[in-house]
Amino acid sequence: MTENRNDIDQPDDRVPRRVIGTPPPRGEESVLGAPPKDDGPIVFEGVKFPDPATARRGERVAALLFVVAFLAGVAFVVSYVVFQVGTIDRTQVSNFALGGTLTIALLSLAAGIVVWVRQIMPKYSLVQERHPMASAPQVREEVEKTFLQGAEESGFVRHKLLRRTLLLASAPLGLLPLVLLKDLGPLPGTSLRHTVWNKGRRLIVEGTHEPIRAADFNSPGGILSVVPEGYEEDLNALAKATLILIKFRPEEIKSGTKLNWTYDSIVAYSKICTHVGCPAALYEQTTHHILCPCHQSTFDAADGAKVIFGPAARPLPQLPIGVDGEGYLIAQSDFNVPVGPSFWERGDAEAEARGQK
Amino acid sequence: MSLDGPPKAIAGPASFIDDRIGAGNFLKRNLRKVFPDHWSFLLGEIALYSFIILLLTGTFLTFWFKPSMAEVTYNGSYGPLVGVHMSQAYESSLHISFDVRGGLLIRQIHHWAALLFVAGMMVHMLRVFFTGAYRKPRELNWIIGVLLLTLALAEGLTGYSLPDDLLSGAGLRITEGVAISLPLVGTYITYFLFGGEYPGEDVISRFYSLHILLIPGILLALISAHMILMWVQKHTQMPGKGRTETNVVGAPFYPAFMAKAGAYFLFTFGVLALLGTFAQINPIWLFGPYTPADISAGSQPDFYMGFLEGSLRLMPAWEINFLGYTLPLSVLIPALLPMGIIMTGLALYPFAEQWITGDRSEHHVADRPRNNPHRTSIGLAAITFYGVLWLLGANDWISAKFHISLYTTTEVGRVLVFVGPAIAYFITYRMCIGLQRKDLELVVHGVESGVIKRLPHGEYIEVHVPPADDLVALVQGKKSIPAIEAGPDGDGVPPKGMRNPLGRLRAKLSETYSADTDAIALDTAHNGHHDGHDGHGATPAAVGTGHGDEDTKALGH
Numbered sequence: 011m012t013e014n015r016n017d018i019d020q021p022d023d024r025v026p027r028r029v030i031g032t033p034p035p036r037g038e039e040s041v042l043g044a045p046p047k048d049d050g051p052i053v054f055e056g057v058k059f060p061d062p063a064t065a066r067r068g069e070r071v072a073a074l075l076f077v078v079a080f081l082a083g084v085a086f087v088v089s090y091v092v093f094q095v096g097t098i099d100r101t102q103v104s105n106f107a108l109g110g111t112l113t114i115a116l117l118s119l120a121a122g123i124v125v126w127v128r129q130i131m132p133k134y135s136l137v138q139e140r141h142p143m144a145s146a147p148q149v150r151e152e153v154e155k156t157f158l159q160g161a162e163e164s165g166f167v168r169h170k171l172l173r174r175t176l177l178l179a180s181a182p183l184g185l186l187p188l189v190l191l192k193d194l195g196p197l198p199g200t201s202l203r204h205t206v207w208n209k210g211r212r213l214i215v216e217g218t219h220e221p222i223r224a225a226d227f228n229s230p231g232g233i234l235s236v237v238p239e240g241y242e243e244d245l246n247a248l249a250k251a252t253l254i255l256i257k258f259r260p261e262e263i264k265s266g267t268k269l270n271w272t273y274d275s276i277v278a279y280s281k282i283c284t285h286v287g288c289p290a291a292l293y294e295q296t297t298h299h300i301l302c303p304c305h306q307s308t309f310d311a312a313d314g315a316k317v318i319f320g321p322a323a324r325p326l327p328q329l330p331i332g333v334d335g336e337g338y339l340i341a342q343s344d345f346n347v348p349v350g351p352s353f354w355e356r357g358d359a360e361a362e363a364r365g366q367k
Numbered sequence: 368m369s370l371d372g373p374p375k376a377i378a379g380p381a382s383f384i385d386d387r388i389g390a391g392n393f394l395k396r397n398l399r400k401v402f403p404d405h406w407s408f409l410l411g412e413i414a415l416y417s418f419i420i421l422l423l424t425g426t427f428l429t430f431w432f433k434p435s436m437a438e439v440t441y442n443g444s445y446g447p448l449v450g451v452h453m454s455q456a457y458e459s460s461l462h463i464s465f466d467v468r469g470g471l472l473i474r475q476i477h478h479w480a481a482l483l484f485v486a487g488m489m490v491h492m493l494r495v496f497f498t499g500a501y502r503k504p505r506e507l508n509w510i511i512g513v514l515l516l517t518l519a520l521a522e523g524l525t526g527y528s529l530p531d532d533l534l535s536g537a538g539l540r541i542t543e544g545v546a547i548s549l550p551l552v553g554t555y556i557t558y559f560l561f562g563g564e565y566p567g568e569d570v571i572s573r574f575y576s577l578h579i580l581l582i583p584g585i586l587l588a589l590i591s592a593h594m595i596l597m598w599v600q601k602h603t604q605m606p607g608k609g610r611t612e613t614n615v616v617g618a619p620f621y622p623a624f625m626a627k628a629g630a631y632f633l634f635t636f637g638v639l640a641l642l643g644t645f646a647q648i649n650p651i652w653l654f655g656p657y658t659p660a661d662i663s664a665g666s667q668p669d670f671y672m673g674f675l676e677g678s679l680r681l682m683p684a685w686e687i688n689f690l691g692y693t694l695p696l697s698v699l700i701p702a703l704l705p706m707g708i709i710m711t712g713l714a715l716y717p718f719a720e721q722w723i724t725g726d727r728s729e730h731h732v733a734d735r736p737r738n739n740p741h742r743t744s745i746g747l748a749a750i751t752f753y754g755v756l757w758l759l760g761a762n763d764w765i766s767a768k769f770h771i772s773l774y775t776t777t778e779v780g781r782v783l784v785f786v787g788p789a790i791a792y793f794i795t796y797r798m799c800i801g802l803q804r805k806d807l808e809l810v811v812h813g814v815e816s817g818v819i820k821r822l823p824h825g826e827y828i829e830v831h832v833p834p835a836d837d838l839v840a841l842v843q844g845k846k847s848i849p850a851i852e853a854g855p856d857g858d859g860v861p862p863k864g865m866r867n868p869l870g871r872l873r874a875k876l877s878e879t880y881s882a883d884t885d886a887i888a889l890d891t892a893h894n895g896h897h898d899g900h901d902g903h904g905a906t907p908a909a910v911g912t913g914h915g916d917e918d919t920k921a922l923g924h
Contacts (some may be wrong), residue, residue, distance in 0.1 A: 098445065105644065110644055123629060151704070195559045195567075249659035291657065305679045321683065
């Protein structure tokens with residue numbers, strides 16, 4: 011397919027005939043046997059037929075390939091009927107049978123056509139003229155004249171009022187599609203600044219949906235993925251409110267962490283990365299590093315989740331937690347800054363929060 | 368057996384159509400339209416055929432896919448997920464994969480075809496760039512091509528978000544993070560796109576209508592325009608014997624090109640079927656349904672999004688707060704700048720080159736990349752820029768496989784993304800010049816024959832023979848790169864428009880861009896068997912005899 015079968019004919023007396031570095035042909039004999047004879051009927055200039063022996067051989071090969079394609083096509087239909095789906099294994103068998111037969115059918119058909127083109131169709135070296143893309147100057151002039159005449163006849167140029175009111179009329183119509191798109195969604199308002207966390211809402215283990223008793227979460231280095239009670243399957247709520255909960259030894263906690271927001275050295279951070287919002291789900295116990303697998307922003311969990319590497323610009327917000335009467339972990343309030351990725355209206359929420367205190 | 372006249376089955380309908388629309392005139396002109404042949408001209412066809420396969424397989428998938436985010440409980444054939452809550456989109460994707468005969472095959476062919484579509488466009492674009500085939504009169508088709516590539520990325524993004532599995536959700540989350548970072552309009556765009564807060568209930572159905580209707584519709588229209596322009600303007604050809612700016616040499620559309628194109632479509636389809644059968648792609652059942660609370664490590668987008676992923680990873684944590692507003696540069700810059708540089712650069716390149724060289728003439732004979740060293744170097748620098756970003760999109764894998772610290776890969780990447788293109792530029796430039804010199808040697812000196820000859824005084828030499836005609840024609844297809852009249856070489860008054868700083872910059876660029884082309888021009892006088900046709904247009908300036916002798920000596924004969 012990619013060979014230059016239709017290359018320009020070359021005189022055979024040049025040595026070497028093709029590529030630099032290849033040995034010259036010995037005598038007139040080609041490596042592939044007898045040189046092709048040019049006794050096919052030459053009908054047009056630049057059209058060179060292959061010799062009849064090659065064509066006959068090509069026909070046999072192409073025919074063989076077409077028959078293979080036919081059989082594979084039939085096998086495809088048979089496979090469709092024979093191999094049912096419904097379990098993983100059966101789906102796999104069906105996939106191999108259907109795909110395998112389809113592949114064989116398509117590739118044999120393609121190969122057959124290539125053999126046809128290369129061994130039966132002639133070699134071409136046709137020449138056609140190109141013409142400049144631009145029209146002739148007279149044509150351009152005539153078009154220009156016609157255009158001006160039409161503009162004049164339409165009265166668009168002469169009738170000022172017509173022109174101006176037409177333009178006026180089309181302006182709002184152009185805006186309509188934009189207006190119509192308004193109901194695509196509500197306006198953001200302040201919704202990005204809040205999550206579903208509020209005072210007293212229990213922390214629930216993601217997956218098992220069990221509340222967490224502070225006394226049971228007692229091995230330092232432990233980590234949990236946590237969701238708010240009542241919103242365990244609410245994806246919109248989870249997209250902002252998911253937490254990671256980490257148990258430290260008291261001496262490990264550094265000054266960046268708000269101690270009165272922790273309970274018994276258990277710290278809760280937003281799991282939503284402050285870069286573009288992936289769940290920062292990887293935790294390295296020995297270094298207390300939280301790593302976001304998307305773009306590798308790294309946060310120091312022991313030090314208020316401050317950024318120590320990567321593209322995130324802000325620490326993961328900390329959630330104030332405590333326990334309820336039964337000893338289960340609860341939120342003390344919502345986050346005091348917006349969680350997740352930065353946005354235009356966000357501003358320096360951390361500084362504002364510090365100012366309030 | 369041969370035909371005395373067209374068979375009735377063809378003659379009848381043909382007359383019917385010609386009587387009504389006069390198709391004969393069109394066919395008379397076009398049935399034997401000549402198409403030049405070169406392996407690299409087939410790259411765009413890969414993309415075209417992939418698109419057709421995408422339309423066919425995509426339509427099949429729509430028969431079962433349900434673009435809904437409504438929650439359902441899975442109860443299909445894939446055991447591990449039975450009883451799990453998921454969106455209807457994910458459930459129907461699983462249904463296609465496990466409960467529709469041939470569904471998995473078609474789904475995988477569709478995904479592979481998407482990758483091949485974009486990859487085909489990319490290599491086709493590189494071919495067009497490096498051979499200068501975007502030059503006048505083909506700038507419009509070039510711009511259509513840039514639009515096609517951009518739209519294909521959007522089509523890919525909306526497509527792989529549809530199954531609503533955990534991996535596609537990660538991509539969607541990043542899309543949201545980027546959209547919301549836009550200054551002024553970010554939150555509004557995000558709320559309009561997702562129908563409120565992320566992830567909402569609307570995004571899959573909205574992406575679905577973009578993915579199966581709007582974007583493919585535009586793609587189809589642009590691809591048709593691309594084909595029509597190619598047909599009208601005729602294909603470029605590589606330099607060679609008998610090939611000039613005013614002709615086109617090759618095989619006729621009917622029957623040779625037609626049959627080859629058909630075979631090529633089948634090959635593309637066949638290879639995609641092979642991949643769809645044996646090379647698992649996007650096994651959504653392993654990822655599980657999407658939840659914004661979870662992610663799997665090592666998440667990777669499809670390859671064509673890798674450069675954006677890489678640039679997000681490379682960016683340092685820059686963020687500006689002022690007057691109560693936030694500008695998240697650590698998202699904005701990597702998400703918009705590389706893509707902007709690449710796409711805008713591509714779209715403007717033909718016009719920038721025209722401005723620099725002052726060349727407003729039509730070009731139908733393609734350049735060999737070595738013969739325009741600066742263009743080729745710029746292209747390689749851009750590829751390196753893209754390549755570094757792309758590679759760094761997988762820095763976690765690089766780190767894991769080669770045991771390099773993750774942060775080291777990022778830091779090296781931050782340097783490489785700037786230094787790499789510069790190095791690539793320099794090396795490519797020297798390679799182009801070297802290859803041109805090799806061409807010169809070929810023409811002046813001939814090719815090695817493999818025959819060793821002993822001279823009377825005992826020295827052995829290898830006999831060089833004149834190169835083949837087609838080789839000479841190819842090499843001598845080289846043209847010098849035009850430059851604008853730069854003006855003041857000391858005494859002359861610079862032409863008007865060249866006196867301001869911009870004009871001086873233009874003159875400087877023009878001089879640089881066209882440098883080194885005449886210095887090693889290929890002199891036909893040295894070549895004993897020049898075939899005499901003058902189809903090469905402007906003949907490059909002759910190399911002096913002295914130069915030629917020096918060259919001979921340097922080669923040691």
